[in-house]
Amino acid sequence: MAVLLQPIKRGLAALALLGMALPALAETTVSDAWVRATVPHQQSTGAFMVLTATSDSKLVGVASPVAKTVQVHEMTMNGDVMGMREVKAVELPAGKAVSLDPNGLHVMLMGLHEQVKEGQQVPLTLTIEDAKGAKQTLQVQAPVRALTAEAGAGHEHAHQH
Template sequence: MKTAAAAALSLGFATLALAQTTVAEPWVRGTVATQKSTGAFMRITSAQGGSLVGVSSPVAGVVQVHEMKMDGGVMKMGAVDALALPAGQAVELKPGGYHVMLMDLKQPLKAGDTVPLTLTVKGKDGKTETVEVKAPVRALGAPAAMPMGGASGAMPMHDHMHMQGQ
């Protein structure tokens, strides 16, 4: 009996270790026929803390984590090598802030489609975790607000200025 209890306890810890990072309310902004890039948005929580160090998707040739920030009165956008995920705190990827850029799209994305994303998270312990996400596509003109997340206006996609040295 003691061995069975120990095995069950070990399984419980293994299950927790596999689910250190969770993703809530993912979505991707739809595109028009000639558009070759769009954004993916979500809320990421890492139980132990770490960094989002990569994202991939079969729908795009290039996938990067981007930030938007004011620089001398100009809004600039560019890729970041890693996005800090403080332990137990939700990090919002949203229009106008950090987000995932899907570039060199292989086809237009329309409302009702689902985009598979694979997030790579490096924990504070140095171990890498992958999180599979299925993000629904929202219509291009749909509000950017997350369900139950309040209202905010949709931001049009535009050409990116890539920052050097980031």
């Protein structure tokens, strides 16, 4: 009987080793996602969110069916002139919340196909790449907030100081 169990034990040991060799898939969570509403004929708007990855990763792409072009931009200051420039990737250090907000890094939805109105949901597809180069996509439904909305508006969390 022991002779028959030997190959089974060896097989189970090999499976256990294989399980340890498989990389744990890096997970990225998205919270507080929202898109700023637009006025009629406005061509672009911003999308904002907080990204937290379980391992060192980066946001390498964003797409949405509501816009022709979607890019990640960062605000720049050149003297007293504020500008924006495209960023090819956003580093997501392990365990650190990275905020995409109106005052810093943010997603620009450009060439909008129609007006984005408060109360709608805007679908976003985020492409995240981990340190090993493995890519995953995240589907996000971002609610549209009023034109006057600021980062953190509609935040349900109580902040204690």
